[in-house]
Amino acid sequence: MKLLRDWGFTRQGWRSGERGEYLVLIQGLLLIALVMLPVYRPAGLNINSPALLYGIWGIAAILGVGAFVLIIKGLLDLGSNLTPLPYPKENGQLVQTGIYSLVRHPLYSGLILAALSWAIWQQSLFHLAGAAVLLVFLNAKASREEAWLSQKYPDYPNYQNRVKKLIPWLY
Numbered sequence: 001m002k003l004l005r006d007w008g009f010t011r012q013g014w015r016s017g018e019r020g021e022y023l024v025l026i027q028g029l030l031l032i033a034l035v036m037l038p039v040y041r042p043a044g045l046n047i048n049s050p051a052l053l054y055g056i057w058g059i060a061a062i063l064g065v066g067a068f069v070l071i072i073k074g075l076l077d078l079g080s081n082l083t084p085l086p087y088p089k090e091n092g093q094l095v096q097t098g099i100y101s102l103v104r105h106p107l108y109s110g111l112i113l114a115a116l117s118w119a120i121w122q123q124s125l126f127h128l129a130g131a132a133v134l135l136v137f138l139n140a141k142a143s144r145e146e147a148w149l150s151q152k153y154p155d156y157p158n159y160q161n162r163v164k165k166l167i168p169w170l171y
Helices: 002-007 011-016 021-036 050-081 106-122 125-152 156-162
Strands: none
Touching: 021 106, 021 125, 050 106, 106 125, 125 156
16 A cells, blocks of 8 residues: 555545546556457458568567567656656656657557557457557546646656657657
């Protein structure tokens, strides 16, 4: 329970949702649903060529490694500022270095990339749709988080202008 308190979870917060507690809950449910989705491959999507299949798996593996790097580096660079809540920690600091100098939300980026990797690995349209839903949700969650970060840190708007939100150098 101490860890949850350190991260900013409170009984009052769960009653009011004022720090984004329900966004964290929805995110967890989306990730569980993504893993549990059935594989759906239309008949025209069946790949019979081993070379093509290995190529697809290779792309999925590269994306998966990229996701792993984003998530691990994001966690390490956040250090004691880490919280699953989109609301910033009371005693936290704005991190703009390391992976955060390339993308403002590397943990969300990593989750989206992992979902895309899984969809490609499975060759599943359901999983691809799930990855798209996760992208839309995490983009909205990041926008809410950025509103709170802008209130807490006066430098945040400058940081937003310098660093892309979810995809380094693109978006």
